[in-house]
Amino acid sequence: GKFIHKVNTVFYRRTGTDVVGAQVDAASRHASGEKNGCKSLHSLLVERQRQAEKSVLISCQSKTNEKKLLKYLSRHGDIKRHFFYESYGVYAVVEFANKDSVASLLHTVAVPCVSHESIVPFKSRLLSLRNSSLVISSNQSSQIQCLPQTPILMNEVIQRLSKEDTLDRQITSLTEFYQLTEENIRLRFLVCSLLKDIAAAYFPECTVKPFGSSVNGFGKLGCDLDMFLDLDSISGWTTELTKSGLLLEYQMKPANSERAVTQSILSVIGECLDQFGPGCVGVHKILNARCPLVRFSHQPSGFQCDLTANNRVAMKSTELLYVYGKLDPRVQSLVCTVRCWARAHGITSSISGAWITNFSLTIMVLFFLQKRNPPIIPTLDHLQDLAEELLCEFFEFYATFPFNRMSINIRKGQEQNKPEVSPLHIQNPFESSLNISQNVNTTQLKNFVTLCQESSWLLYQSKTMSPKGVAVDSTTTTWGIATLLLPSRVPGIKGHRKRREPASERIKSLLESLKYKTQQKKTKD
Numbered sequence: 001g002k003f004i005h006k007v008n009t010v011f012y013r014r015t016g017t018d019v020v021g022a023q024v025d026a027a028s029r030h031a032s033g034e035k036n037g038c039k040s041l042h043s044l045l046v047e048r049q050r051q052a053e054k055s056v057l058i059s060c061q062s063k064t065n066e067k068k069l070l071k072y073l074s075r076h077g078d079i080k081r082h083f084f085y086e087s088y089g090v091y092a093v094v095e096f097a098n099k100d101s102v103a104s105l106l107h108t109v110a111v112p113c114v115s116h117e118s119i120v121p122f123k124s125r126l127l128s129l130r131n132s133s134l135v136i137s138s139n140q141s142s143q144i145q146c147l148p149q150t151p152i153l154m155n156e157v158i159q160r161l162s163k164e165d166t167l168d169r170q171i172t173s174l175t176e177f178y179q180l181t182e183e184n185i186r187l188r189f190l191v192c193s194l195l196k197d198i199a200a201a202y203f204p205e206c207t208v209k210p211f212g213s214s215v216n217g218f219g220k221l222g223c224d225l226d227m228f229l230d231l232d233s234i235s236g237w238t239t240e241l242t243k244s245g246l247l248l249e250y251q252m253k254p255a256n257s258e259r260a261v262t263q264s265i266l267s268v269i270g271e272c273l274d275q276f277g278p279g280c281v282g283v284h285k286i287l288n289a290r291c292p293l294v295r296f297s298h299q300p301s302g303f304q305c306d307l308t309a310n311n312r313v314a315m316k317s318t319e320l321l322y323v324y325g326k327l328d329p330r331v332q333s334l335v336c337t338v339r340c341w342a343r344a345h346g347i348t349s350s351i352s353g354a355w356i357t358n359f360s361l362t363i364m365v366l367f368f369l370q371k372r373n374p375p376i377i378p379t380l381d382h383l384q385d386l387a388e389e390l391l392c393e394f395f396e397f398y399a400t401f402p403f404n405r406m407s408i409n410i411r412k413g414q415e416q417n418k419p420e421v422s423p424l425h426i427q428n429p430f431e432s433s434l435n436i437s438q439n440v441n442t443t444q445l446k447n448f449v450t451l452c453q454e455s456s457w458l459l460y461q462s463k464t465m466s467p468k469g470v471a472v473d474s475t476t477t478t479w480g481i482a483t484l485l486l487p488s489r490v491p492g493i494k495g496h497r498k499r500r501e502p503a504s505e506r507i508k509s510l511l512e513s514l515k516y517k518t519q520q521k522k523t524k525d
């Protein structure tokens with residue numbers, strides 16, 4: 001409770017990003033202080049970056065003998081941790097106990113000799129293990145085990161959810177199926193660290209930090225990797241005059257604006273990634289966007305990457321989401337379930353366009369949690385029930401939200417009159433003049449609202465008939481959250497659900513249930 005108050009005071013001040021940022025920092029450290037067993041985002045980033053710097057990424061063969069490989073590598077120092085995964089081939093992530101070991105290993109790595117084509121001789125910590133009898137396993141049993149880095153398929157999710165016996169368990173399982181694994185997070189930081197090495201050719205003191213869903217706690221396996229090239233750590237000697245009254249300054253090239261600096265840096269780094277970056281393919285420089293970026297695929301990790309620079313506001317909103325997620329485990333579960341539901345119905349998409357983004361959707365969940373009565377974090381007694389209730393209420397909340405007139409504002413925790421005509425208006429908490437969902441068109445918003453109505457009704461039904469549902473096959477019947485993920489029957493929304501009642505009956509009883517709820521609400525108020 002104390003902490004929520006603190007977070008709220010942070011939003012009410014409108015004193016510029018840096019001051020607000022500092023307050024989020026303080027609140028974050030307070031909220032997620034190590035004494036609570038969870039780290040502030042800052043200390044988490046520092047620790048993960050250190051791990052990544054001591055790690056190498058090695059392309060192997062599926063028959064690689066794990067023991068022999070580890071023995072070979074450990075000649076350079078103790079190995080702290082390692083794992084294998086598959087992405088266009090088998091890869092090993094190996095973290096040494098000391099950074100020196102990486103240097104020692106790189107000392108012994110060969111430059112490939114290619115007979116037909118030429119290569120750019122750029123050295124990095126992305127290595128390949130060449131065919132050698134030493135490392136090929138002779139028997140099946142010693143074959144390596146690859147850890148998955150992509151989510152399980154929707155059909156399997158639906159099957160597995162239907163086997164749970166409470167809605168609460170379904171929500172927890174869904175979160176577990178999708179959330180980023182320890183290994184996937186390590187891989188994300190390792191990719192940042194590899195990219196840092198490339199940018200460091202120009203800016204040796206730079207860092208590349210992940211932001212967005214890779215670190216805000218709401219990431220789903222397979223989500224993109226948003227990165228931010230941080231040049232703030234480039235520092236000089238103090239500007240105080242020395243006793244002699246003399247001061248030497250670096251001569252640096254002036255530019256027209258901060259934006260122009262960002263564009264020229266990203267243009268050059270983008271060119272480097274394209275021309276020299278091992279594993280970086282499909283590099284596109286999108287420098288005229290509101291937030292200039294370089295987009296590319298990092299093939300060895302399988303991540304779709306967005307590299308930005310000078311993007312402190314996004315870093316702050318990442319931290320804000322991280323703090324909110326840490327307040328209560330239900331925040332993460334609810335966001336994950338809603339994200340998954342939205343993805344299943346094409347409300348969100350992996351390609352950019354007029355769709356509602358996951359970020360907008362997350363802010364909508366947070367806004368709903370602020371608005372509900374009582375607000376989040378009630379007594380322990382309510383926890384069990386609320387885990388289920390929240391999802392139902394979330395759908396009802398947005399099924400009836402006056403999107404045509406009102407803007408969502410999590411700084412105030414209150415809807416406000418829309419300042420412009422966009423179908424969906426969500427104020428950017430750190431840049432109040434911006435609408436984070438400007439891209440969304442009327443059709444997409446309508447789909448979202450219709451699905452909220454339908455899903456609210458389905459959940460309401462599930463509660464009265466769980467866990468008996470619709471037969472998927474001879475062994476499983478779909479019920480609860482699983483039913484929500486089946487294709488919808490609403491016209492205009494892709495696919496349709498297998499359901500028993502005719503659509504008109506369903507809509508009728510949905511409207512009745514909503515009407516009843518609204519009346520109840522009014523009576524309460």
Ligand code: CTP
Pocket residue numbers: 211212213214216219220223224226313314315317318357358359428435436437
């Ligand atoms: N962001 C922002 N304003 C926007 C869009 C994005 O501040 N209009 C910031 C947010 O911090 C967001 C991050 O940029 O978390 C990354 O954006 P995006 O990749 O679109 O969202 P994610 O939260 O990373 O979700 P996803 O899993 O879909 O990538």
Ligand code: MG
Pocket residue numbers: 212213214223224225226
């Ligand atoms: Mg992202």
